Amino acid sequence: MSQEQSKPLVVLVDDSADVHRLIKARLRSEPYELASYVNGPDALDAFKARVPSLVLLDLDMPGMDGFAVIRAIKATPAMASTPIVILSGLTESQDKVAAFDLGATDYVTKPFDFSELRARIRSALRVEHLLRLLAERAEVDGLTGLANRAAFNRRWTQEVAEGQRYGRKLSLAVLDIDHFKRINDTFGHPAGDEVIQGFANIINASIRDCDIACRYGGEEFCVIMPETGPDDASVVGERIRAAMAQAVWPKHPEHTVTVSVGIAGTVAAEAVPDAAAWLERADKALYAAKHGGRNRVMIDPLKAGVTLLKMAG
């Protein structure tokens, strides 16, 4: 359910074929695609395949009326910020109030003035675009541009669920900068920030396109590696560890910074209990890396009955 297509999609839901024809003709030259359905259930079905950028909705339809469609849209998490513009022959205030209270964004009465309709659609699309940017920004860490913890939690739960359903390979790396407090205390917080940013850049440069890098906390990061077993994940982890150990920092060229990495991964995800337990295993591997001397990668292959961790590199 992505909106990566080039033109926004506007969907019309109205039981009148006359209105469909009219709207298609009037919105023909607008910079968006238009799809139309004659009833609520058909439209809601289509939304499962592609979430539109805006819904033009008639209220007075037989069977499932417009109010019921608004409720159904608002009950769909993926459509939380999808604007709903009501087109209706119902002109009573109470209908407008009811529609707005249910979550409609705007209300245009039939017969329409088309310049007005076009302008209101443009306005609603602008707002939708801003809301999407806001949602994206809410999932991004300000300093590094990586996904933040909220985004990580959401994605990790999703990946584990899918991995379990299809028995896929999946690995999780938890990475922590060694002695980070020392850097802040000795060289100041700006130096600390630079190390955080530099680490994020190294992670980005070392991972593959399919991997998802997140800043989990202060100096703690995670990398979700879909379709990747523990051996391949350890290659990525080792790449990051080595690059950090070799990096030279402008504010303290004589002082190198290392990282410890814990990886928990498997070639058969259905064997693992759940997302939280998996994260805990990665954390334990990280702990083993720290207490084994730091600047190393420890791997837990998540095999039943195996608690021995192996070291990469």
Next chain:
Amino acid sequence: MAEQSRSEEPGGRGEQAGMTAGVIRSEFANDPDMREIVEMYVQEMPERIGRLEEVWTGQHLDELKRLAHQIKGASGGYGFTPVGDAASRLESTLMRLSEGSTQVTLEQMRGQFGDLLDMCRRVQM
């Protein structure tokens, strides 16, 4: 009432074919974006009229209200504002009736229905 007798006349539109007064043309007849669909709307008018007459004769007032509602909602968009206005008046009357108003008379309904039919018959590109 004049409207009532006209509504029972077959080919009422044909009798006005040569007259420009009384013909209702679309405000968008010269709009290239709209021409094609206005033509379609006009071509469908006899069907709409037939449906209205059928429903009136059978006294299906709920269905009549729905038809009036649809015509109100669409005809203005195709450039036939007077038709939409007539449909709107009929719809309001039928709504008041179904809400239990005792002020609505048969003459009123018949008159407004006749007006709407008349408007529909006069529609041309």
